[in-house]
Amino acid sequence: MSEIIIECEETTCLICGADNPQKLIKLKDRLCGVPGVYQKVRCRECGHYYMNPRPKMESIKDCYPSDYGPYQPKEQATKAVPTVSEENLENISSAKTPWYLSRWGRAIPGLRGFYYWLTESKSEIIPTRTEISCQGDTPQGLELGCSHGSFLDKLVSEGWKVHGVELSEQPAKIAREKGHDVFHGTLESTNFDDRQFDAVFAWMVIEHLINPRVEFAEIHRTLKPDGLFIFSIPNSGCWEPYFFGRYWFTYETPRHLNFFTTKTIRRLLTETGFEPVEVIHQRNIFSVIASIGIVLREATPFYRTGSRLVQFTDNPSMWPQIFLAPIAIILAWFRQGGRITIVAKRKG
Numbered sequence: 001m002s003e004i005i006i007e008c009e010e011t012t013c014l015i016c017g018a019d020n021p022q023k024l025i026k027l028k029d030r031l032c033g034v035p036g037v038y039q040k041v042r043c044r045e046c047g048h049y050y051m052n053p054r055p056k057m058e059s060i061k062d063c064y065p066s067d068y069g070p071y072q073p074k075e076q077a078t079k080a081v082p083t084v085s086e087e088n089l090e091n092i093s094s095a096k097t098p099w100y101l102s103r104w105g106r107a108i109p110g111l112r113g114f115y116y117w118l119t120e121s122k123s124e125i126i127p128t129r130t131e132i133s134c135q136g137d138t139p140q141g142l143e144l145g146c147s148h149g150s151f152l153d154k155l156v157s158e159g160w161k162v163h164g165v166e167l168s169e170q171p172a173k174i175a176r177e178k179g180h181d182v183f184h185g186t187l188e189s190t191n192f193d194d195r196q197f198d199a200v201f202a203w204m205v206i207e208h209l210i211n212p213r214v215e216f217a218e219i220h221r222t223l224k225p226d227g228l229f230i231f232s233i234p235n236s237g238c239w240e241p242y243f244f245g246r247y248w249f250t251y252e253t254p255r256h257l258n259f260f261t262t263k264t265i266r267r268l269l270t271e272t273g274f275e276p277v278e279v280i281h282q283r284n285i286f287s288v289i290a291s292i293g294i295v296l297r298e299a300t301p302f303y304r305t306g307s308r309l310v311q312f313t314d315n316p317s318m319w320p321q322i323f324l325a326p327i328a329i330i331l332a333w334f335r336q337g338g339r340i341t342i343v344a345k346r347k348g
């Protein structure tokens, strides 16, 4: 990575356009080793946290090395609970059957439902046809940052016609090989029709956008009236960045350009023609585990414990998730989860 130079530029506030930043902490890439020192600032006018200076558009691609976690193929990357229909239960080989689907597990009333409730992080949502007012026709969905297309697979399995947009070439190619219609580039470069989609999805993508106001306007244009924009973002208003400081896993410098709070994302949505319908605090404690991992890795570089905790977020195993679930549920209940999922409706 040492030969890469990230070209940076000063920017005004990405929400209100003001040029009145308060300098906060300096940040560097503690995950992928992309060079450079970056700065988190707070807009004195609207309170939005953002990176300034930030990488120029032409340097953005260099901020995503080939070993970047979300681009690695993996099974059930964001949701560890397999969804298995009753009809298929009998077809699962006993060697692969998880305990909650085993014969004894199914014999205990409510055990499987309790397990699903306990470990459901609410990280991805597919609306019902009633929620998108699409009773007869095939619903059309668009996913921004679709990577290898695993969420597009889920939409297709539920009867959706799907399109994807992916900035990185290799994941886009893999999604296309699976049969999905995926555009390699930015949303502004696409030519989707006005009012084409019933829903637009973006999972942990908005914080990466160099100009979210422009992208939100484009999403608004392509959504049907009352269509839904459903996305997830890190919650920079929770306790984690204050507790972990520069070691907060979710800073993801220099890939995350915006650090939204519920207040600032609501403002951006309202100003770009959306009505925020629901803000869901995810039951997700992964960023806490990974942040502890980053602290340990820097304090004790000769031990692998820190790296293992950082990597836990990529492929979380089942039992640690079960033990951590009660903490995640309590934090979400107090609206202090590290990630939030937002459902917004196109107005007009």
Ligand SMILES: [Zn+2]
Pocket: 013, 014, 015, 016, 017, 018, 043, 044, 045, 046, 047, 048
């Ligand atoms: Zn501002």
